[in-house]
Amino acid sequence: MKTTTVKGLIIKETKVGEGNKIFTVLTEEMGKIQVSAAGVRSFKSKISGACSLFCYSKFIISKGKSMYNVSSADCIYNFFTLRNDFEKLSYATYFCDLTGSVMVEQQDNSVLKLLLNTLYYLEKHDNYSVIKPVFELRLMTMCGFAPLISSCNNCGEKDEITYFSADDGVVYCSKCSPRTNMNHDTYNAIFYILYCDDNKIFSFNASGEVLSQLNILSENYVAAQTGNRLKSLDYLKNNFQII
Ligand SMILES: [Zn+2]
Numbered sequence: 001m002k003t004t005t006v007k008g009l010i011i012k013e014t015k016v017g018e019g020n021k022i023f024t025v026l027t028e029e030m031g032k033i034q035v036s037a038a039g040v041r042s043f044k045s046k047i048s049g050a051c052s053l054f055c056y057s058k059f060i061i062s063k064g065k066s067m068y069n070v071s072s073a074d075c076i077y078n079f080f081t082l083r084n085d086f087e088k089l090s091y092a093t094y095f096c097d098l099t100g101s102v103m104v105e106q107q108d109n110s111v112l113k114l115l116l117n118t119l120y121y122l123e124k125h126d127n128y129s130v131i132k133p134v135f136e137l138r139l140m141t142m143c144g145f146a147p148l149i150s151s152c153n154n155c156g157e158k159d160e161i162t163y164f165s166a167d168d169g170v171v172y173c174s175k176c177s178p179r180t181n182m183n184h185d186t187y188n189a190i191f192y193i194l195y196c197d198d199n200k201i202f203s204f205n206a207s208g209e210v211l212s213q214l215n216i217l218s219e220n221y222v223a224a225q226t227g228n229r230l231k232s233l234d235y236l237k238n239n240f241q242i243i
Contacts, residue, residue: 001062003071006030009056009115011096015041021051022067024100025059028109032100034067035059050075054082054092056116079119087240088122094232095119095135102143102226111142113198121202129211129243133218134201137193145169145225149190152176161187166220186213212243 008027016022019041026032040051050057050073060072082092099115118135125131140146146169151158153170154177163177164187171187174180182190189206196203206214223229236242 003060003062004029005058005060006033007056007058007076008033009096009112009119010051010053011100011115013051013053019045023051023070026099026103026112026115027059028112031108032103033061035061035070036064036067037070037073040070047073049078052078054079054096054119079123081123082119087128088126090232090236090239091122091128091131092119094132094230094236095122097230097232098136098222099139101228101230102139102145102222104143110198111139114138114142114201117198117201125202127202128240129215130202130204130206132242133211133214134193136218136222137190138201140222140225141194145221146194147171147190147221149187149194164190164217164221166217166224169221169225182213182217183209185210186217189214190217208243215243 006027006029008025010023011026012024014022019039021037021040023035023037024032025035037047037051039045040048047070051070055075056077058074058076059070061068061070079092082088095115095118099111103111118131122131148169149171152161152173154172155175157173160174161171162174162180162182163172164182185207189204189210192204193201
């Protein structure tokens with residue numbers, strides 16, 4: 001049987017039958033794929049460690065009837081410390097969940113890089129009010145939901161941008177919209193998040209007011225563009241104060 005080697009991060013796992021699991025894996029080579037691992041819940045399984053949620057592993061897979069089957073798996077990196085902190089675990093779960101829900105099959109590996117970078121960062125930092133909106137806005141942009149923020153959607157004005165429309169993914173200046181939901185620094189923060197280099201996404205300072213506006217806007221944007229609300233986000237918001 002023809003086999004393929006892929007590297008990927010397990011973003012979702014589901015127990016099936018006696019000892020099997022089905023995973024959603026975000027791979028470098030094939031985008032998001034579904035794989036089935038037989039007997040992986042048995043204590044005798046040699047691949048159970050590499051086949052766990054948040055494990056970044058090298059898999060040998062073959063095409064089955066409805067999804068791929070795993071024959072071998074080696075763990076490259078396990079974000080195990082995230083499991084020791086309930087708050088970090090909740091964020092990691094939400095980020096993986098959101099990725100799985102907005103990403104279509106077969107995309108390039110930029111989303112995988114974003115998710116890996118975010119989980120690495122999450123292991124070492126707890127500035128959640130920065131991490132969450134940065135991840136949400138970058139992910140949406142990479143998955144084809146980039147907001148158009150460079151000028152007012154009505155008149156083209158580039159200054160005095162004061163309203164972000166989550167429904168339409170556009171911005172308006174103070175003359176064109178009677179409503180205001182962001183100040184100048186928040187607008188600059190969104191601009192930075194969308195256009196900075198991959199390795200600098202978390203490198204900015206913002207006041208409490210900016211972070212508060214940023215979190216509201218990014219969450220509203222995700223909700224408006226995806227049209228669904230994830231249980232993992234409700235869980236996060238019910239159990240922890242984001243800002
Ligand atoms: Zn305008």
